[in-house]
Amino acid sequence: MPPQPDAAPPPLPPELAPLLPTDPVxxxxxxxxxxxxxxxxxxxxxxxxxxxxxxxxxxxxxxxxxxxxxxxxxxxxxxxxxxxxxxxxxxxxxxxxxxxxxxxxxxxxPGRTLQQHVREFGPLDEAALRAFAAGTAEALAAIHAAGVVHLDVKPGNIMLAPDGPKVLDFGIARAIGDTTDKNVYGTPGWAAPERLDRQPGTPAADMFAWGGLIVFAATGRSPFGTGTSAELLERVRAGDCDLTGVPEELMELVARALSTDPEARPTAVEAFHTVLALDTVAADAIEEPGEDAAAIHRKRLRALLHRVWTGFDxxxxxxxxxxxxxxxxxxxxxxxxxxxxxxxxxxxxxxxxxxxxxxxxxxxxxxxxxxxxxxxxxxxxxxxxxxxxxxxxxxxxxxxxxxxxxxxxxxxxxxGRAVTDQPLLPFTDPEPSATAALAPSPEEDEKEGQEVRFRNLTLWFPEDWTVHVIEDIEFVGFGPDHEGREIVDDWIAAHPPGNPGCAEVDWNHWEWPAALVECPHIRILGPGGITYGGAVYEPITEEPDAGLFAPSQNPLPCIPGIDAYEADPASFPGQSPLVEELAPVGDRSALYREYLTPCGNPDGRDPELLYYTQRSWFLPESQILIVDEYGIEDIDAILADGEFASRSEED
Structure with missing residues (x-):
């Protein structure tokens, strides 16, 4: 029978968020x-x-x-x-x-990421850990055999599916040998030390992260601990990792993978074969006459997963x-x-x-x-x-x-390939073919637009944008803890054309006056905005719960043109970011985060707070914070196209 007009819609599956009005059907x-x-x-x-x-x-x-x-x-x-x-x-x-x-x-x-599983259920047991190590190494071996480096291997990108671990998210993957992009992408504590020095990504960089995965899956903690991005990067460069709790059978392999020397790390194929050999049952899998080594290893992995990969729903x-x-x-x-x-x-x-x-x-x-x-x-x-x-x-x-x-x-x-009983097998060719590398990107065009310098960063905004440079503004919080601690600083507001509400804004107010909600814009702030720009005028820092730009003691009205949401208090992430990753600003990597930001219902019908998504790019070394509350068109590309002054010019 067809659904009745007043029938309740089916429940939303837990892994899905509702579609927005602007989303495709x-x-x-x-x-x-x-x-x-x-x-x-x-x-x-x-x-x-x-x-x-x-x-x-x-x-x-x-x-x-x-x-x-x-x-x-x-x-x-x-x-x-x-x-x-x-x-x-x-x-x-x-x-x-x-x-x-x-x-x-x-x-x-389907399933939970390794990050979610460890948070909810704790580390993997020894049998599951062995299968996890073998499966993730097999995935990386196949990725590398295809001439690809992943470059973002981390617990949030590994799904523990009912049939085995799955390596996900190839958003920043590169072809092996690709030297056209010198930016450093990845996540602090998981990006290999040579990547921090802007060396091209290689399979060895993925294996560094693989070693960290095994530590995390075995112990529930990152091999480089917790802390700010700067602290994590310093430990990565120094090789200061904690392997306590890693099973003895995997210790030597993991220690090599986490070496600061890329040449000392095992290949993914070596790691896969080594871990697989630890399982005597898988090693005894029946071989068919004429089967090559790649097919045999894949069969052994399937047997291992079938036997020990249990309890993952x-x-x-x-x-x-x-x-x-x-x-x-x-x-x-x-x-x-x-x-x-x-x-x-x-x-x-x-x-x-x-x-x-x-x-x-x-x-x-x-x-x-x-x-x-x-x-x-x-x-x-x-x-x-x-x-x-x-x-x-x-x-x-x-x-x-x-x-x-x-x-x-x-x-x-x-x-993509069709599913068959005998899919294409990796590892048959130890070296990627000469055709694996992609053609280099075309040379950059000469930069056009309005050139705007803020601190050590130069950006080029489209000619039809309006850019406000607000100078010598007094940044200060409210309350006894902030008395006498003013910071005189500049900041920038920029907005695309077609926004008449921006004409009503007094840009000398750096915090969030209500008039700003009618003016879709981005903000570029320095030490003043960073020091007093956090919730209730606290500092913006690299800590996950200290990145929301909200210099106000009360939420503002919701922004016109932005979808607002209720949140289930039982599972609302609070001030933790929805997204936290590195993103390019010029030739450097900013800490990119997305937060749910509270706002008041504009029509007054519902007294409860609503929430929308705030995006920000934080460059602590340069003391620059860029905030986008509106999903401004082209801002990601404008930032990626920016240029920083050379170290000598900065000095």
Whole structure:
């Protein structure tokens, strides 16, 4: 019986956050069900394919779609991910980097990240740890054999799925040998010491992080402890790690992996084979006549996971809930807005077409991940100040016939391998082929726009932006602890055109006067704003709970044009960031964070606080803080394109 008009909607699965009014209903051939996560560059959605299978689909934020450099990065990620085949990575399903709104799809991986599992249940036992070490090493070996380096291996990017560990998130992966990007990406305490000196990423950098993973999985703590980013980086450079609690059988391998000398670290293949050999049952797996070594090792890994990988559930994931939501939203498969026709015999359609078809040869749901994790499901839509936006549309796509094993390109669509009983095997070639490296990026164009210098950072804003340089402002907090501690400092506000509300703002007030909510802008602050810009005028620091810019004793009205949410008090992250990672500002790496920020309901109907997302980039060494409360178009690219003065100029 069809659903009644007044029927309650199906419950939202715990791994999904609700869709925003601006979110797409379909992406390519997929029906969007909910949000899995979001970061500085893009968002990841949970979706269903034409066969009702759960899929993770990544897209670029709308404000980045028009910039060629972001499309190039996205296309590179899709090309790199399409090369990889392993037991312990999500299967690549396809991508359309040339679509009006580019997208990339992998299988959805249910479960908890290693970070979440250790927080909820503690370290892994010895048998599970051995399987975890073998599985993650196998994944990295396959990644490296495909000519790729991951460069962001950390507990938050490893999913403990019911069928084994999965290495996720290739957002900053690079081709082996790629020297075109000198920026340092990664997470403090997990990025290898040579990366901190801006050396190109190599497989040895991933193995450094692998060693840290094993310590974390075995003990529940990072090998380099806790502290500020500067403290963690100092310990990494010095090799000051704590391996107490690592099982003796893994100690020597882990110690080598965490060496400050990249040449001393084991390769992923060596680590995989060494750990696998520790399991005598797996080592005795039956070999078929004529099987090569790669197939035998993969069979042994499967046997090990089947025998000891127990007690890891899907963390509440139920595919039937996704299907119920898809049905409630109007059906699953290729919707009218998707305009994608799927071939059924491995042929490619030549453009958008009507109708529907069948995606042949894909696997049952088991892959994909996101930065918010299960906690994102605690946010529920409460009030939307304004709602606007467009959906994403797809293109004709190529379908892989069952039994296909090679990636192909047709009609702009990159197609992943089909699932077979004998998938492509890694490790058959110890060295990446000469074709593995990507072509270098084109030379940068001469910078255009308004040149603005703040402290040691120069940025170029578009000519039609308005930039306010506010000089000699007195920064001070309120209360007895702040009396007589004024800091006279400058700050900058910049906003794109088409914002008449900005004309009413008195920019001499550095804190958050109510008039500012009508003016979408970014703020660039120095020591004054950093010292008094935190909650209740406390300092902004590198500590996770001290990064929210909120220099006020009371929340302001919610910002027009920004979606506001209620939060479940039982699972609300408080002042902890939703996202915390490194992001490029010029040739340096800023601490990029996203926080839920409280605001008052603008219509006064609900006395409870609402929340929206605040983004910030913190450069403690330069004493610069950039804050974006509005999702300003192009700001990520403006910051990445900035330039810092040389050390001699700074001195």
């Amino acid at each position: 379909t992406i390519g051939p997929f029906r969007v069900i909910g949000r899995l996560g979001s970061g500085g560059m893009g968002a990841v959605y949970g979706a269903l394919d034409a066969e009702h299978r759960c899929v993770a689909v990544k897209v670029i934020h709308a404000e980045h779609v028009r910039r060629p450099e972001y499309r190039e990065l996205f296309a590179r990620e899709a090309e790199l991910v399409s090369r990889i085949d392993a037991e312990c990575t999500p299967r690549f399903l396809g991508a359309d980097p040339n679509a009006p709104e580019p997208w990339l799809a992998t299988e959805f991986v 899907a963390a509440g994931h139920r595919p039937e809930l996704w299907m119920a939501l898809g049905t409630a939203a109007g059906g699953v498969g290729v919707a009218a807005g998707g305009a994608a026709a799927l071939a059924t015999q491995g042929t490619a359609g030549g453009g958008a077409a009507a109708g529907s078809g069948k995606l042949v040869g894909t696997a049952s749901a088991a892959g994909g991940g996101a930065s918010w994790g299960a906690g994102a499901g605690t946010l529920t839509k409460s009030a939307t100040v304004t709602a606007a936006g467009t959906g994403l549309s797809g293109k004709a796509m190529l379908t892989v016939a069952a039994g296909a094993t090679a990636a192909a390109v047709a009609g702009g669509w990159l197609v």
